[in-house]
Amino acid sequence: MGRQLYPNSQNLLITADCGGSNSNRSRLWKFKLQQLANETGLRIHVCHFPPGTSKWNRIEHRLFCHISQNWRGRPLDSFMVIVNLISNTTTKQGLTVHAQLDTNKYPVGIKVSDKDFNAIAITSYTFHGEWNYQINPIKS
Numbered sequence: 001m002g003r004q005l006y007p008n009s010q011n012l013l014i015t016a017d018c019g020g021s022n023s024n025r026s027r028l029w030k031f032k033l034q035q036l037a038n039e040t041g042l043r044i045h046v047c048h049f050p051p052g053t054s055k056w057n058r059i060e061h062r063l064f065c066h067i068s069q070n071w072r073g074r075p076l077d078s079f080m081v082i083v084n085l086i087s088n089t090t091t092k093q094g095l096t097v098h099a100q101l102d103t104n105k106y107p108v109g110i111k112v113s114d115k116d117f118n119a120i121a122i123t124s125y126t127f128h129g130e131w132n133y134q135i136n137p138i139k140s
Helices: 027-040 058-071 079-087 114-118
Strands: 011-016 043-048 122-124 132-135
Touching: 027 043, 027 114, 027 132, 058 079
Parallel strands: 011 043
Antiparallel strands: 043 132, 122 132
């Protein structure tokens, strides 16, 4: 979707929580971002929300309140019901939601070696570098 809208982009900004699989401390998260940067040629800028502040994520908050209203009182008894309710969410201002079910199987327990982790082309920003950093593509 983004590549078609912005074919000349050289940068990608990702905002993420500080917990879970995309944690600022996750070695696998950073390793996979390096792979994405290498594959796309994009410089990836990551800004993690400080712990306990994900409720301030304006985009997520702007969407989720409408999604919650749309499925209120309805039994969420299958993945397709959930995806359809999310996809059919709209606002008076014209906001629409696109959703699809991800049926891929993802491996668990993947470890990133010190060698692979140390090869990540990461630059921490001056302001809270533990939460804000850039990953540059590596030319092979």
